[in-house]
Amino acid sequence: MNPPPQEARWKEALATLRAAGLWRELQPLQPQGDDGIRLRDAQGHALLSFASNDYLGLAGHAALRAAAQEEMALSGVGAGAAPLLGGERPVHAALTEALARWLGVEAVLLFGSGYLANLGIFAALVGRSDGIYADRLNHASLVDGARLAGAHLGRYRHGDLDHLETLLQRHSGGRRWIVSDGVFSMDGDIAPLADLARLAERYDATIILDEAHAFGVIGAGGRGSVAHWQLDPARVGVRMGTLGKAFGVYGAFVAGSQPLIDLLRHRARSFVYHTAFPPMLAAAALAALGLVEGEEWRRERLRSHVRHLHGATTPGVWMPSDTPIQPLLVGEAGHSLALSRALREQGLYVPAVRPPTVPVGAARLRITLSAAHAPEDVDRLRLALEQCR
Numbered sequence: 001m002n003p004p005p006q007e008a009r010w011k012e013a014l015a016t017l018r019a020a021g022l023w024r025e026l027q028p029l030q031p032q033g034d035d036g037i038r039l040r041d042a043q044g045h046a047l048l049s050f051a052s053n054d055y056l057g058l059a060g061h062a063a064l065r066a067a068a069q070e071e072m073a074l075s076g077v078g079a080g081a082a083p084l085l086g087g088e089r090p091v092h093a094a095l096t097e098a099l100a101r102w103l104g105v106e107a108v109l110l111f112g113s114g115y116l117a118n119l120g121i122f123a124a125l126v127g128r129s130d131g132i133y134a135d136r137l138n139h140a141s142l143v144d145g146a147r148l149a150g151a152h153l154g155r156y157r158h159g160d161l162d163h164l165e166t167l168l169q170r171h172s173g174g175r176r177w178i179v180s181d182g183v184f185s186m187d188g189d190i191a192p193l194a195d196l197a198r199l200a201e202r203y204d205a206t207i208i209l210d211e212a213h214a215f216g217v218i219g220a221g222g223r224g225s226v227a228h229w230q231l232d233p234a235r236v237g238v239r240m241g242t243l244g245k246a247f248g249v250y251g252a253f254v255a256g257s258q259p260l261i262d263l264l265r266h267r268a269r270s271f272v273y274h275t276a277f278p279p280m281l282a283a284a285a286l287a288a289l290g291l292v293e294g295e296e297w298r299r300e301r302l303r304s305h306v307r308h309l310h311g312a313t314t315p316g317v318w319m320p321s322d323t324p325i326q327p328l329l330v331g332e333a334g335h336s337l338a339l340s341r342a343l344r345e346q347g348l349y350v351p352a353v354r355p356p357t358v359p360v361g362a363a364r365l366r367i368t369l370s371a372a373h374a375p376e377d378v379d380r381l382r383l384a385l386e387q388c389r
Contacts, residue, residue, distance in 0.1 A: 021333040022354055029349070034060035035372040036248075039349060047349040050367045050381060055217050055324045056298040057372030058248030058291055064284040071283035079276035083110070084265075087276030095286045099253055102293060103223060104233045107261035110282070112274045114212050114242040114252040115141040120268030121208060121238055121254060122149040129174035133167045135159070135191065137184050139210055146179065158187075161195050168203040176205035182214035182225035186358055186366060188321030190218065194229040197236065206237040216246025216292045217323060222299065243281075247288040251277040298371035305369040305378050312382040315339055315389040316365065324369040327353075328385075329362065336363035339388055346384045 017023050029039040029047065036059040039047045058064060071091055081087035096108040111117035122145035126132065130151040134142060137158045146153050151174070156164040168176060178200050180191045193209070200207050211224040219227025224241065226233050233239075238260060243251040254264060264271060291298075302324050309326055310318060316328040316339070330336040336352035343350045343365075353366045369378070 021337055031060065034062070035370075036060045037370055037372050037377070045347070047344070047347055048377060048380065049349040050369070050373075051349055051351050052368055052370055053213070053245040054248050054370055054372070055246045055302065055368070056222075056248065056292060056295075057370050058246070058288050061248065061288070061291065063287045063291065064248060067287035068280040068284040072280040075279040077280060078278050081276065082272065082274060083276040084272060089276070089279040089282070091279045091282045091286065092276065095282045095289075096253070098286060098289055099255065102221070102289060103226075103239070103255050105239075105255045106258040108253050108255045109261045109264050109268075109271065110277065111252045111254065111268075111271055112277050113244070113250070114139075114210070114240060115144075116270040116274060117240045117242075117252040117254055118142050118145045118210065119148065120264060120270035121240065122146055123269055124264050124267035125208075125238070125260075126151050126177060127174050130177060131167075131171040131173065131175070132177045132179055133164055133171075133205070134179040135181065135184075137187060138179060138181050139185050139212065142179055142181070142208075142210055151177075158184075159189070159192060161192065161199065164196075165199055165203075168199060168205065171203070176200075176203055177208055178205045179208045180210070182209055182211040183218065183323050183325065185213050185325065186327060186353060186364075187319055188213075188323045188325030188327055189319075190214070190228065190323065191225065193225045193236070194231060197229075197231060201235070207235075208238045208240075209236050210240050212240070212242040212245055212252075213323070213325060215241040217299065217302070221293045221296075222246065243285045243288070246292060247285055249281050249285045249288055251281060251285065301371045301373075302369055304375075305373060308375065308378050309367070309369070309382060312385050313389055314385045319364070326367040326369060328365040328367060330364055331361055333363045336365060339365060342388050343384055346387075348381060348384055350381075 032038045032040050036054050037049045039049050075089055079087035099108040118141040126149040128150045132146045132151050133154045136155045154167040178196055183190055214224040216222040239255045243249045316330040319327040319329050333354040340352040350365050354363045
């Protein structure tokens with residue numbers, strides 16, 4: 001029996017990916033201990049990870065484990081229903097109230113993931129006659145949300161405020177939306193939020209800000225870009241944050257005014273029709289919030305690691321970043337893979353990031369630092385990079 005015609009097309013597409021050095025596979029890695037950065041692969045090899053988004057080293061923290069276990073004993077593992085159909089638990093409400101106080105906003109709404117949150121934001125708020133003006137390096141979930149909204153989408157050159165203003169001036173029709181990451185996930189640089197806020201006010205636009213890689217990492221108390229730029233939270237209309245990065249858990253939230261949150265609760269399809277995320281994880285996130293806000297030493301350790309790493313002589317070019325995301329630009333996909341493999345042979349897990357995640361010719365190692373890393377861990381990476389050079 002001959003395979004269906006689409007099977008041949010799929011195999012051809014996969015062969016093209018292999019030939020271009022873009023083949024990807026899942027790699028099960030088992031943490032060894034509580035810090036989340038010491039791993040063991042399926043063959044039993046020990047690896048030191050520089051690929052985790054657990055920036056503050058909280059994923060294995062005893063306080064999070066205890067909170068999750070206590071809530072699991074009370075509520076079980078899963079919520080069992082959508083939030084509006086009985087899946088909401090007191091711990092979810094406690095988490096949203098605590099997050100709102102932390103950020104100085106009126107209300108917060110929880111989502112299953114950052115991707116779901118961003119899709120829900122655009123579906124609920126943006127009309128087809130509106131104009132979305134987005135940084136070209138925004139996360140894929142922002143791009144997908146904007147496209148699904150069906151509005152006009154203008155993408156300005158990364159960080160280019162003059163280009164953004166030109167697009168805003170050309171706008172005609174409905175509302176204007178300025179969309180940006182707070183910290184860019186592949187380049188690690190911080191968006192010029194104060195300037196974006198000024199443009200938003202000048203052109204009567206609303207900012208949608210993805211703070212996935214900013215919350216917990218930058219700003220006083222880890223409060224993200226608004227705190228970093230010392231802005232009034234009311235100047236940024238919509239802020240999305242994840243609980244699966246610096247918080248070390250899972251899930252996401254949108255923060256803003258009470259009318260915003262009320263509207264999302266009614267119109268965001270990715271909220272209305274999703275199962276509430278597990279109450280045990282909400283309890284863990286609530287415990288994490290206290291550590292995110294109160295333990296400044298974790299952010300100071302990250303800053304120290306960044307300064308130290310930049311002294312390394314490398315087989316690529318350090319891209320400018322003061323955050324835990326430290327991209328080492330290599331160029332071609334094949335070269336980035338070879339460098340990643342060379343580091344893995346030395347017991348270091350540093351995956352290559354290749355197109356389409358980054359532009360063609362901009363393949364890199366996306367090195368991420370964690371407060372769980374010790375200075376000697378960073379020394380080990382520095383030495384390995386210098387040897388690879």
